[in-house]
Amino acid sequence: MDIRITEVQVGKEKQDSSTLGFGLTFTDYMFMMDYTEGKGWQDAQILPYSPIALEPSAMVFHYGQAIFEGLKAYRTADGKIQLFRPEVNFARLNVSCERLSMPTVDIDFVIQALIKLLELEADWVPSAPHTSLYIRPFMIATEPIVGVRASLTYKFMIILSPSGPYYKEGINPVKIHVENHYVRAVKGGIGFAKAAGNYAAGIKPQMDAKEKGYAQVLWLDGVEKKYIEEVGTMNVFFKINGEIITPALNGSILAGVTRDSSIQLLKDMGLKVTERKISIHEVYEAFEQGLLEEAFGTGTAAVISPIGELEWDGHIMSINKGEIGPIVHELYETLTGIQNGEVEDKYNWIVKI
């Protein structure tokens, strides 16, 4: 499929890259294509970033067929631009599509489209430390009908946002509230999909936690409220008595790209990494025995986020005295180093533009 390009007349002014927030502003161009049942994906185009017009009856507003991905383009020291494992993000997009009865995309084609978009927008990839061009591919149902079924038409888009660190504080350890009341997802639901509906369910608990001084919530499973699932919008890892433990993918946990990459890097750092069910009780017991050495979240937006304190039902677990632990530190340096080209990529994770 050809990609039609409509040129921007006057580009936007670029912000000093050392002052960037996260996801607040967007670049000059966006990618868009449309799907119609029976005809497939059509009309691929790169056009000026601008509002889209949808019928008020468009299904995305009513029945929630909306999925997305998040990845980043990085500026290397020698001024080049590179992506980190984009094929894994688009493969996961297709997994989300299947669960929500939405049409999948051709992974090679959308990566080519993204690269074409990035070539046009190269100047927008920031260069200050801890900055990147955040890439947001997403798909929405557009058929203008009120009735619950899969839409017959969709829009797939990619928008770009030059971004600073996700947390203004940088990689400082955060305080996390273990959520005992609200549930993010349950097996048999859509928790493993990067679907809009999963996030909607988490906003109120997250806001309640913020009011109590916590940066995020740690989700427990929806069946027994016992097993650890994710933390906020990240996967979660614990170092207990020298071993790294992370919840196994079980149908209600998102298969994070940063999670997968972290497991690989931690193993190559010589650590034992185990993916299995882990209960909050086990974490608390380890804490009481002095064996809970480090804890951290992993996700594309924040990369690696150390956990300095866990609050569970009134129990406070202070981890590594609230400071960044040595493993978190090394993992962060290695992973961000590979992403921005300062550390050798032994894994073939980098796609150079």
Next chain:
Amino acid sequence: MDIRITEVQVGKEKQDSSTLGFGLTFTDYMFMMDYTEGKGWQDAQILPYSPIALEPSAMVFHYGQAIFEGLKAYRTADGKIQLFRPEVNFARLNVSCERLSMPTVDIDFVIQALIKLLELEADWVPSAPHTSLYIRPFMIATEPIVGVRASLTYKFMIILSPSGPYYKEGINPVKIHVENHYVRAVKGGIGFAKAAGNYAAGIKPQMDAKEKGYAQVLWLDGVEKKYIEEVGTMNVFFKINGEIITPALNGSILAGVTRDSSIQLLKDMGLKVTERKISIHEVYEAFEQGLLEEAFGTGTAAVISPIGELEWDGHIMSINKGEIGPIVHELYETLTGIQNGEVEDKYNWIVKI
């Protein structure tokens, strides 16, 4: 707040009301108002039904803050127009708002706005049997930022669709598949809210069931896959050995307006109605003993939908020989009679326009 009106230049042509589908076409006007954090709801207006323009980064596309309601305006035999319990729908809208961290609306104001809209659109309320003007209020997050939190801006809209019966077959009994794999919602989630994300989770299971010849799925609880929750997009009732049983509201079931009205009407028909936990095993046992007398779904769109067959894990339960039972029939006649003005409204449910 004043409601600004922008007049339509040329109205759309109206379809013969006996040939209407459900939710396929929309009237000439719609209601819209906008919310900004700190300023509240503003700029209430009735304007020509038309596409809305949103930033591609609008939060509704990414994080799923989207809720809706469904109710109907009915044409009475003497040509008047009336609503059925609109205040209950808008109260539930506010319950959905709270769960999804969205701003609530002033119930009196939005009912006034709806009435003003209906006065303008009176000619669109169809008169053929089993038709009505379906009313779809909905609210979406519009802030153009990529980052998971509650949006600071929203749109609330009401659109109208002249509609025939939800099932083309009318009130014929349907075959239902009991869903053992997929889960609609779980306690602690957003199942009790009329949120877009709940519907997204149900589309794939519904389509899978359709392929196997079933009209809808019956959802079991997400914890034990044992207790009955809802059927498709409706609440569900069973008549077992003379008693009417419906699952109690438990946090993962939608509090249906038709459910509530049906409970009242069934009680006034002299039946014992019990709201409690009921397992699929209990229903199957009743079937085996010949005590499963009737079963039906209740919802605004389909009103009352008799269940002729339940399929559970290979077991087939044929209910009342696949025919409409006497209780379902009487309930349907009474409820639709009140709604269209043919049966006296002893409950003060009707709002005349």
